[in-house]
Amino acid sequence: MALKGRKKPKNMQNGEIIVLDNVVKSYNSGSPALNGVSLRIKKGEFVFIVGDSGSGKSTLIKLLLKELSPTSGDIYVNNIYLNSLKHRQVPKYRRNLGVVFQDFRLLKDRNVFENVAFAQRIVQTPTRIIKRNVPAILAIVGLAGKYKQRPNELSGGEQQRVALARALINKPPILLCDEPTGNLDPKNTWEIMKLLEQINKRGTTILVVTHNREIVNEMQKRVITMKKGVIVSDEEKGGYIDED
Amino acid sequence: MRISTFFYTFRQGIRNIFRNAWFSLASIATISSCLLLFGIFYSVVANFQHMLYEIEAGVAVTVFFDEGLSDEEKQNIGVLISDRKEVESVKFISADEAWESFKNEYLGEYSEGFTENPLEDSESYEIYMKDISLQSSLVAYLETVPGIRTVNSSQKTAEALTGANKLVSYISLGIIGMLLAVSIFLISNTVTIGISVRREEINIMKYIGATDFFVRAPFVIEGLIIGLIGAAIPLGVVYSIYINAMDMILSRFNELGSILAFLSVDEIFSILVPVSLGIGAGIGFIGSFVTVRKHLRV
Numbered sequence: 300m301a302l303k304g305r306k307k308p309k310n311m312q313n314g315e316i317i318v319l320d321n322v323v324k325s326y327n328s329g330s331p332a333l334n335g336v337s338l339r340i341k342k343g344e345f346v347f348i349v350g351d352s353g354s355g356k357s358t359l360i361k362l363l364l365k366e367l368s369p370t371s372g373d374i375y376v377n378n379i380y381l382n383s384l385k386h387r388q389v390p391k392y393r394r395n396l397g398v399v400f401q402d403f404r405l406l407k408d409r410n411v412f413e414n415v416a417f418a419q420r421i422v423q424t425p426t427r428i429i430k431r432n433v434p435a436i437l438a439i440v441g442l443a444g445k446y447k448q449r450p451n452e453l454s455g456g457e458q459q460r461v462a463l464a465r466a467l468i469n470k471p472p473i474l475l476c477d478e479p480t481g482n483l484d485p486k487n488t489w490e491i492m493k494l495l496e497q498i499n500k501r502g503t504t505i506l507v508v509t510h511n512r513e514i515v516n517e518m519q520k521r522v523i524t525m526k527k528g529v530i531v532s533d534e535e536k537g538g539y540i541d542e543d
Numbered sequence: 544m545r546i547s548t549f550f551y552t553f554r555q556g557i558r559n560i561f562r563n564a565w566f567s568l569a570s571i572a573t574i575s576s577c578l579l580l581f582g583i584f585y586s587v588v589a590n591f592q593h594m595l596y597e598i599e600a601g602v603a604v605t606v607f608f609d610e611g612l613s614d615e616e617k618q619n620i621g622v623l624i625s626d627r628k629e630v631e632s633v634k635f636i637s638a639d640e641a642w643e644s645f646k647n648e649y650l651g652e653y654s655e656g657f658t659e660n661p662l663e664d665s666e667s668y669e670i671y672m673k674d675i676s677l678q679s680s681l682v683a684y685l686e687t688v689p690g691i692r693t694v695n696s697s698q699k700t701a702e703a704l705t706g707a708n709k710l711v712s713y714i715s716l717g718i719i720g721m722l723l724a725v726s727i728f729l730i731s732n733t734v735t736i737g738i739s740v741r742r743e744e745i746n747i748m749k750y751i752g753a754t755d756f757f758v759r760a761p762f763v764i765e766g767l768i769i770g771l772i773g774a775a776i777p778l779g780v781v782y783s784i785y786i787n788a789m790d791m792i793l794s795r796f797n798e799l800g801s802i803l804a805f806l807s808v809d810e811i812f813s814i815l816v817p818v819s820l821g822i823g824a825g826i827g828f829i830g831s832f833v834t835v836r837k838h839l840r841v
Binding site for chain 2: 364386387390391392393394396398404405406408417418420421422423425426465466469
């Protein structure tokens with residue numbers, strides 16, 4: 300079933316998968332969290348979004364997840380116009396996105412297999428196909444032998460791999476990562492980033508919100524820097540810009 | 544929905560009960576306590592109303608005929624009365640039966656002096672009603688029927704019984720209403736606490752694209768099962784209490800057996816079982832459905 304609310308913007312170009320057009324998001328009090336943000340991301344890009352606390356990164360992710368709606372401006376993701384999406388259409392839309400969080404957000408009372416399989420269960424994938432797909436994706440993230448373990452029996456890096464496997468199993472065109480290495484040591488941080496790079500090479504568009512200066516500078520990807528709700532810099536093969 | 548999804552959802556609902564064993568036990572205990580009170584109260588009230596009904600059924604309106612009325616005319620009056628919707632049964636009392644009854648009740652050995660039946664013109668119909676509160680309207684009707692000389696009724700008895708019936712009904716409704724309100728409050732609180740603990744789980748499901756139905760269904764199944772178990776336990780307890788209480792009353796107070804007409808276990812449980820299971824399932828369903836809804840706006 301196609302999602303209603305699709306409307307291709309007049310100035311949306313082929314190959315673009317995320318478009319924000321002059322987006323403002325205000326909460327009840329204080330200055331806007333996002334203040335006129337315009338952004339275009341092409342299919343298959345790997346983009347870092349950096350900025351200090353309060354710069355609007357989290358609000359941006361919430362808008363892309365359709366957890367929030369913009370106060371003004373338009374948002375298009377994978378050719379879906381988010382502004383007109385109804386509550387009941389949101390689950391289907393979110394299946395276009397894989398999401399990875401800093402705190403992993405795994406179901407603690409289910410084992411690795413069930414955590415990953417859960418993403419397939421919600422799209423009503425038959426069990427025999429789930430049994431084929433889950434081991435395959437666990438092998439890709441390097442957890443083939445740990446499918447019976449519970450999240451609390453895994454290291455932080457392993458938990459993030461499970462989250463990554465869950466995010467990828469439905470083959471979403473976009474992967475949103477909100478501080479994916481925030482709880483990891485340097486070794487695991489690099490392993491996760493290498494995994495993300497491999498996934499990106501297979502065609503998945505990746506947005507990584509991060510504070511980690513080292514990985515941003517090292518990986519030489521597109522870097523969008525935000526400050527107080529506006530984009531202050533957008534560089535191909537950019538680096539982490541210090542606040543001061 | 545795929546069959547595999549249905550069974551998955553059902554299994555998750557059952558697993559949730561065991562995953563959150565303490566919460567499940569607390570919910571079952573809450574529902575059981577409320578429905579136990581409800582079951583005991585219902586049994587007492589149903590029996591009380593049954594006894595009132597039995598007393599009502601023994602109260603009759605009596606009509607006497609005009610002098611010289613033929614048997615056919617009396618029969619026609621009988622048919623007219625029987626056709627009334629408020630009438631349960633009509634019994635013809637012949638003059639001889641009336642005299643026999645009078646002699647036995649009031650005269651005893653002094654009746655020997657009578658050689659003829661002094662109640663020759665006292666043939667009558669005894670009319671038993673379905674609902675004694677309608678007695679005054681029936682009496683008003685009977686007084687208009689040609690051929691009827693006198694209508695005897697005990698308005699005070701009818702009013703007292705009707706009043707007692709109404710009082711019992713109002714008190715029962717009030718207490719049952721309060722019990723249900725307290726049950727719903729306690730249960731929704733228990734469910735709210737249980738689901739708040741799992742708010743993170745609901746959020747995760749929503750972030751990865753689960754529909755409201757998919758998130759809600761296991762909780763609703765869990766609520767339904769908890770509600771049904773919570774209803775089944777007090778039914779068993781009330782059953783045991785009822786049987787033992789009947790045995791005890793009827794064996795220790797033999798003389799009450801002829802006065803008190805208790806409802807059978809089957810009669811009580813033919814109502815109590817579906818109502819209790821319905822309330823248990825309904826509270827479990829509504830409680831979980833409404834409480835999960837609060838957390839679905841992610």
